[in-house]
Amino acid sequence: xxxxxxxxxxxxxxxxxxxxxxxxxxxxxxxxxxxxxxxxxxxxxxxxxxxxxxxxxxxxxxxxxxxxxxxxxxxxxxxxxxxxxxxxxxxxxxxxxxxxxxxxxxxxxxxxxxxxxxxxxxxxxxxxxxxxxxxxxxxxxxxxxxxxxxxxxxxxxxxxxxxxxxxxxxxxxxxxxxxxxxxxxxxxxxxxxxxxxxxxxxxxxxxxxxxxxxxxxxxxxxxxxxxxxxxxxxxxxxxxxxxxxxxxxxxxxxxxxxxxxxxxxxxxxxxxxxxxxxxxxxxxxxxxxxxxxxxxxxxxxxxxxxxxxxxxxxxxxxxxxxxxxxxxxxxxxxxxxxxxxxxxxxxxxxxxxxxxxxxxxxxxxxxxxxxxxxxxxxxxxxxxxxxxxxxxxxxxxxxxxxxxxxxxxxxxx
Ligand code: ADP
Ligand code: MG
Numbered sequence: 001x002x003x004x005x006x007x008x009x010x011x012x013x014x015x016x017x018x019x020x021x022x023x024x025x026x027x028x029x030x031x032x033x034x035x036x037x038x039x040x041x042x043x044x045x046x047x048x049x050x051x052x053x054x055x056x057x058x059x060x061x062x063x064x065x066x067x068x069x070x071x072x073x074x075x076x077x078x079x080x081x082x083x084x085x086x087x088x089x090x091x092x093x094x095x096x097x098x099x100x101x102x103x104x105x106x107x108x109x110x111x112x113x114x115x116x117x118x119x120x121x122x123x124x125x126x127x128x129x130x131x132x133x134x135x136x137x138x139x140x141x142x143x144x145x146x147x148x149x150x151x152x153x154x155x156x157x158x159x160x161x162x163x164x165x166x167x168x169x170x171x172x173x174x175x176x177x178x179x180x181x182x183x184x185x186x187x188x189x190x191x192x193x194x195x196x197x198x199x200x201x202x203x204x205x206x207x208x209x210x211x212x213x214x215x216x217x218x219x220x221x222x223x224x225x226x227x228x229x230x231x232x233x234x235x236x237x238x239x240x241x242x243x244x245x246x247x248x249x250x251x252x253x254x255x256x257x258x259x260x261x262x263x264x265x266x267x268x269x270x271x272x273x274x275x276x277x278x279x280x281x282x283x284x285x286x287x288x289x290x291x292x293x294x295x296x297x298x299x300x301x302x303x304x305x306x307x308x309x310x311x312x313x314x315x316x317x318x319x320x321x322x323x324x325x326x327x328x329x330x331x332x333x334x335x336x337x338x339x340x341x342x343x344x345x346x347x348x349x350x351x352x353x354x355x356x357x358x359x360x361x362x363x364x365x366x367x368x369x370x371x372x373x374x375x376x377x378x379x380x381x382x383x384x385x386x387x388x389x390x391x392x393x394x395x396x397x398x399x400x401x402x403x404x405x406x407x408x409x410x411x412x413x
Contacts, residue, residue, distance in 0.1 A: 008101060008142035008411065012070045014039070014046040017057050017084065018107065019076035024185050027075055027107035034129065035075065035105060035136050042140035046073070051080065061087035061097075071101040071411065073139065077108020078164055082390040085149065085408060089161050089281040101144045103411035106132050106319070109182050110175070110189075110391045112164055116314035117412050119322065120329055127186060127319040138413025146330040146406030148313050151284050154395040161281065163408065164390040165317060166401060168378060169203040169308035170196060170339070170348075172388040186319045193352055200307070200348070202341040203385065207301040207309055208294055209376035210286055212333045284402045286375040291398075294377060305341035307348065307367070309378055312337070313403065315358070322358030329412065332405030336371045343367035375402040 016039075020028050028050070039046050051057050061072065061084050074080045081104055088097045106114035114135050119125065121138055150162045167175060178192035288294065310317075312324035312335045324335040339348070347365055354360035361370055377400035380387075385396050 006144050008044075008070055008144065010043045010142075012044045012142065013068065014044050014071045014073055014103075015049060015064075015069050016046045017049045017051060017060075017072065017074045017076070017080060019051045019057075019074075019080045022076040022080065022108035024109070024183055030107055030129065030132060031075055034133055038133075038136045038140060042142075044140065044142075051076075055083060058083035058087035058090075062090050066097055066100055069100065071103055073103035073105060073411070075105040075107040077106075077110040078104075078112055078390050079108065079110070079392055081113060081163065082392055085161050085163060091280065094280045098149075098408055101409050101411055102147075103139050105135050105139060109185050111186065111319050112316045112321075112391070113314055113410075115316035115319045116164075116327075117329075117410065119315050121413055125320065125322070131319060135413075139411055141413040143412055144409050145412045147408045147410040148330050148332055148403055148405055149407040150311070150313055150334060150401050150403050151281065152389055152394070152399060152401045153284070153287060153290050154399055155290055155397045157395045158279065159281065159284075160389060160394065161407075162313075162389045162401070164312070164314050165323075165388075166311040166399070167308070167388045168205070168310075168380065168385070168399075169306055170200075171308050171310050171317070172386045175388050175391055176386050176393060189318050189321070197345050197349055200345055203306045203308070203380065204304055204382055205306065205309075205378060205380040206304060207306070207338060207376065207378050208298050209301075209336055209371060209373040210295075210298050212372040212374050282404055282407065284375075286402045287377075287400050290377075290400055298375075298377075299371075301338070301369075303338075303340050304381070307339040307341055307343055308337075310337045311335070311373075311376060311401065317355070321352075321355045323355055323360075325358030325361070329410070330406040332374070332403055333372045334374065334376065334401065334403050336373045336376055338369050340367045340369065376400065 018027050018031055049060070057080055072084055074084055081102065084102065088094060088100070091097045104114045104117070111131065114131060117138065118131060118135055123134055126134060147163060152160050152162055152166065174189060174192045174196050177196070178188040181188035181191050184191060310323065312327055314329070315322055315324050315327045317323035327335050347367065350363065351360045351365055351368060354363055360368065379398040380396070387394050387396055387399060
């Protein structure tokens with residue numbers, strides 16, 4: 001019935017993936033201090049999986065027997081969830097796999113999705129451990145909601161799926177440069193924003209988008225269902241795709257914890273050469289190939305000099321940055337923002353400060369433009385630069401994206 005469909009059953013078997021390196025490197029301590037007892041008391045049987053390197057989680061969920069789990073929860077920053085979502089969509093059974101309830105507990109330095117979900121719950125904006133504890137309670141409630149994913153095409157890589165944002169220019173540069181300040185936690189973005197303001201520059205490129213028209217709700221869901229069913233080629237035997245090897249699994253019990261609802265597993269998976277292969281997943285009905293002209297109903301932005309381009313599909317860009325206050329979890333809309341060149345440093349600083357409360361759009365900044373879109377394409381002119389997707393660096397160059405309404409499911413509490 002509908003109730004059991006939208007709520008995690010009890011007892012619940014949860015795989016909890018923790019990245020011990022995320023944030024200030026304290027995710028495991030935070031887990032021990034705040035989360036372990038909370039989940040146990042809520043009757044959530046969880047198996048702790050500690051990631052050992054980049055792409056470990058991606059490989060693991062690509063191979064896992066998902067019938068063993070009621071939910072996959074990550075305790076890290078947004079980067080680890082990006083791996084998990086892409087791992088699920090790389091599976092031959094992606095259509096079923098992406099239905100597994102996902103969850104996020106803020107343990108990293110970039111905890112934008114956790115902050116967004118917390119905001120949607122109606123709770124006042126908090127950060128750090130307060131946010132973690134509050135998200136822990138939402139997790140225990142176990143309500144599951146659909147969440148939009150955005151499919152991103154890059155020029156020579158396979159498609160990737162994104163749940164949060166795509167950035168180019170100022171925001172992308174800050175995100176990556178701030179990696180070296182990760183010891184200060186989420187304050188790394190503030191520190192780096194100030195550094196970047198001092199050396200403000202212009203980014204040249206071409207931006208175009210397909211505006212989101214307000215379709216009636218039922219047409220929207222029909223359209224979404226159609227997208228889900230007209231998938232790509234059968235993914236079972238792709239020529240040239242190396243066959244994947246099942247992970248070797250060693251189980252051991254962590255002696256620090258006597259609680260029997262906690263099992264700790266050390267998982268080794270064989271690194272695969274095909275980490276980025278994504279011939280699976282839903283097809284993109286709105287996007288022509290990246291090297292072909294766009295349809296005539298697309299809007300081409302006249303300006304070609306930008307300070308930043310930012311596509312958001314959730315409300316928060318960081319714990320205390322509500323970049324897209326109008327965004328909801330599954331409206332099937334990309335909030336596209338760009339800042340035209342010519343903005344003063346003072347105005348840009350004012351815009352970023354206003355983002356904390358999400359009031360930047362009300363400030364009437366002449367250089368900030370916001371459009372609700374279903375798809376967009378960005379072609380940077382400069383040969384070098386940074387583009388980030390969900391805070392992770394992707395291939396630099398032309399890029400296009402399309403939203404898939406409610407493709408994933410996430411625990412919202
Ligand atoms: P943060 O918000 O602190 O950046 P993320 O979850 O975004 O935290 O993780 C940062 C990066 O660390 C991601 O690219 C992720 O793939 C990678 N990663 C995951 N596990 C490990 C590990 N054990 N050691 C090093 N890097 C890891
Ligand atoms: Mg990150």
